[in-house]
Amino acid sequence: MEGSSGGRFYSRNPTILVIGGGIAGLGAAQRLCRHQGFRTQLLEATDRCGGRIRSESAFGGVVEIGAHWIHGPSKNNPIFQLALEYGLLGEKEMSEENQLIEVGGHPGLPSVSFSSSGKDVDLKLVEDVANLFYTLLDQTREFLHMAETPVASVGEFLKEAIHRHLSEWTDNEETKKLKLSILNTFFNLECCVSGCHSMDLVALGPFGEYAMLPGLDCTFTEGYEGLTNCMMTSLPKNVILFNKPVKTILWNGSFRDEHSPKERFPVQVECEDGEKFPAHHVIVTVPLGFLKEKMTTLFSPQLPHRKADVIRKMGFGTNNKIFLEFEAPFWEPDCQQIQVVWEDTSPLIDVRAELQDIWFQKLVGFIVLPPMESAYVLCGFIAGHESEFMETLSDEEVRSSLTQVLRRITGNPQLSGPRSILRSKWHSAPYTRGSYSYVAVGSSGDDIDILAQPLPTDSLSSQFQILFAGEATHRTFYSTTHGALLSGWREADRLISLYDSETQQQKFKL
Template sequence: MDSAVLMVLAGCRSPLMGWHISLIISLWKRSLLRQMLSDKLSMNSKNSLKKSPKVVIIGAGIAGVGAAGKLVKQRFTDVQIIEASCQPGGRIRSSLFGKSVVDEGAQYIHGASMKNPIFQLAKEHGLLEQAHNKSGTEWAVFTNTHKQLDLDFTEQIRNLATSILKRAHLLAQEKGYTQAKSIADIFLGEVKILLAQWRGDHVDQRRQKLGVLSMFMKWQCVHLATNGLGEVSVHEYEEYKNIEGDDRNSQGLFPSLLQKLLDDIPRDKLLLEKPVKQILWNGNFESENGSHYPVRVVCEDGEHILADHVIVTISLGCLKANSQSLFWPRLPEQYLHAIQNMGFGTMNKIYLEYEAPFWGENVDIIGLVWEDESPLSGQKPNLVEWWRRVPAFYVFRPTERYGHVLVATISGKEAEFVESLSPEEVASDFTKLLRQFTGRPSLPMPKNVFVTKWFSDPYIRGSYSHISVNSTGDMIDALVEPLPQTTEGTSSPKLQLLFAGEATHRSYHSTTHGALLSGWREADRLIDHYSTK
C-alpha cells in the first residue's frame, strides 16, 4: 500500500471506516515486516553464498599469505592455508648467526619507493628503520696474483658491462642478431668488439679487463640465479621492469613484514607441516555434510581437503619436479610446457664470521678477479674449484649488530654443490682463496660458517625465476590463466585452480613484491568473481 492511499484513508472521519483503516494499516505493516524479513534472509543468503566459498591456498610464502589476507579482509570466511614446512615464509627465512639473525632468502627491497607494495607495507607497519642500512658501494678489488686493482679502472669496466646488459635486447635488433637467443650471445659479441679495441693495451691490463668482465658475468648469474648467461633469454631485461627507487638492503625486514601479514589471518587458518601429495580437480567430491566440491587436495598424511578454489603458490622449482604427478587430471600441455621451460635456478649465501676484521674500515665489497679467466672461455661448471664461482664478498653492517661478518653469494651448479660441503670444508677453501687474493698468508680462518641450502629444500628446489632461452613472457601469462579454461558449452565450476608466486609475475618475477602482487591478483580474481555473480 503506497503512502498516497494511506493519506486518503487517514482523512476519513467515520468510526467504522477508521476501524477498517486501522486493520488495513496493521495488516499492511505485518505484510511489510514479512517482506523485509524475507528480503533480509534472501540478502543474507546471497551474502553467505558470496562469502562462504571454500578457498585452499597451497604455500604460506608471501604470495599465499598475501592472498589469504586479502580474502579474509573481504569476509571470505572459509580460507585455509596449508604449508609443507614447519614454518610460514617460503623463501622468506632467517637464522641465528653471529651476534644476530641473518636472512637466508629475501633481503632487498628492489625499488624502495611508494610504488613498491613491499615498501608501502613496511612504511605502514613502521618497519623501514630495519631497512636503513643500504648496500655499500666502496669496493676493494683483488686479483688472484694478489694485486689490488684501481677502483676507477674496475668501475669503468663494470659500467661497460652494465651498459651491454641493459641494451641486450636492443642490440639484438639493431645488429641483426636474429639467431641470438641468450644474453651471453649478445654480451660475448660485444666483448669481442671491446677486445679488438684493447689490442694496443699491455697484456696484463687486457687480462685484468677480461677478468673484471668475467667477475661481472658471475655477479649477473647470482642476480639471475642461473648457471650461466647462456641460459637466460636476451629478453629478460626487457620483460623485467624496475620500480623507481634504490635497492634497499633490509636485513630482518621481511620476516617481520610476513608476521604483520599473518596477524590479519586467524591462527586456525594456517596448517603447517602439511605437504600436498596430489590435487584432484574438475571433479565432484562430496563432503561429510553432503556438500559438493570440484577440487580435492590430498595431503601426504592421508588427509583430504575439499575446496571450491585452490590457489597454488608452490615454487617453480617444486612444480618442475612434481607437476606431472601433482595434478589429476594432468595440467593442459601449454601449462606443463611453460613450467618445464621457464627458467629457475639456485643462488645461495655463505656467511662467514670472524673474530676481527681483516678488511678496511670503509670497505663494503671485496671483489675477486681471476686474471686467467675471460668471458670468452664460457661459464662451465667447475665443482672441483667451486669457489671460483664467487664474484665478491659483502661486509655486513652495522658491526655492532652483526659482528664481523662477510657474506658470499654463489649461483649455478656450484651453488648446489656447496650445499653438500661441511662448514669446515667451506671455511678451509675460502681461507685459501682469500689468502691468495690478498697476499696475506696469515689471514685468519672464520670462526663460524653458515650456508643456505635452497636447492636441497624439497619444497623449494632453488631460489627464483628468470626468462630462459626456452621461454617467453607469454608463457608466464599462460600459466596465470585459471583452470578449467573457459570454453563455450562447459558447465564446470570456474576458477578451480589459480596460480600465484614470483614466477607468475611477468614484470616482477624473482622478487618479493612480484610474489605479493601475484597473491593479491588471484585473491582479487575470486573477489571479483563473487561480487559479480
C-alpha cells in the same frame, strides 16, 4: 548454500585453499580473509611461514638466508608500502631522497677488489669495466618485442659485443687479460641476479621486460621475516595449517566433505599425511622449482599440455649465500663490498674442470654486514651449478676452501679464517628446489602469463578451480618479493571479482 551456475559449483561461502605460506600465499590469504563469507585455509608444508623470505638469528644479529633487499623501495612497491604500514623501516629507508634514487638495477661498485694472485685491482679499472658491462647489459633491453634477435641469449649478446670491443682496446696484454677477468666476475654477479648458471641460458628478447622501480635498495634492520610475521599474525586464528605438505590436487571432480555431506566441491587437496581438504578453489603458490619436479604427481588429472610445457621451459636456477664470521675484520672500516677477480678467467673462454676444483671461483665476492655483537660478518654470493655443488659439501669443507681463497686474494698466508659459517641451500630445499625464476632461452613473457592462467581454461566447466600465484607468475616483477606479493593479490582479487559479480547476477535473478 550451494547451487550450479552455468555448470559451476556455486556457493555463497566458497572454501578456498591457499597452498604455500610464502609472501604470495600470505598476501592472497590476507585479502581473502577480509572478504566476508569466504572460508579460507592456508596449507604450508613446513613449520614456518615466509618461504624464501627467511631471517635467522646468528652471530649475535640477524642474517637473511633468502630475500635480502626491497628492490626499488618507493611508492609503487607494495613491499615497501606494507613495510611502512607495519613500521618496519628506518628513517633513511623511508626518506624521499632514498625513494628517488634510480640505479637501473645495477649493484653498486666494490670498495675493494682482490685478484687471485693477492693484488689489489685498481678500482678505476673496475669502474671502467663495470661501465662497459652495464652499458652492454642496458642494450639488451632494446630487443624487447622484436620478432627476431641476433642471438638467443643475453650471454651470447654480451660476449659478441665484448669481442668487438676487445679489438679496439689499446691496453697492454696484461691489462687486457685483467679486464676480461673483471668482466668474468660481472658475468658471475649477473648470474646471481638472474639466479641462473650461465647468462647463455637467459633469453635475450624478453630480458627487457623485467621492470625496475625507483629507490635505492634497502634492507630490514630486524629482518625481512618481520614482514611475513606481521602478515601471518594479521590472519584469523587457525587459517594457517603448518606441516601440511600437499601431495596431490585432484580437480575437475565432485568431492564431498564429511562435515557437510550435501555440499559438492570440484577440487580436493590431499596432503602427504593423508588428510584431505575439499575446496571450491585452490590458489597454488609453490615455487616453480617444486612445480618442475613434482607437477606430474601434484595434479590429477595432469596439467594441460600447454601449461606443463611452459613449466618445463621456464628458467629456475640457484643463487646461494655464504656467511663468514670473523673475530676481527681483515677489511677497512669503511669497506662495504669486496670483489674477487680470478685471473686468467674470461667470459669468452668456457672452463672445463671438475666442480670440486673450481666451484669457489664462481663466488663473486662479499658484502660486509653491519658489525654484530662481537662478530664481523661477510656475506658471499654464488650462483649456478657451482652453488648447487657447494650445497653438497660439509660446512668444514666450505670453511676450509674459503679460508684458502681469502689467504690467496689478500696475499696473507697467515690470515685467520672464519670462525664459523652459515649458508643457504636453496637447491636442496625440498619445497623450493632453487632460488628464483628467469626467462630462459626458448621461453618468453607469454609463458609467464600461461603459467598464471587459472584452470580449467574451458569456460563451460567450473571456473577457477586452480589458480596460480608466486614470483614466477609475475610477468614484469618475477624473481622478487614484490612480484610474489602482487601475484597473490591478483589471484585473491580474481576470486573476489568472480563472487562479487556472481552475487550481482543472483540478485538480478531473484
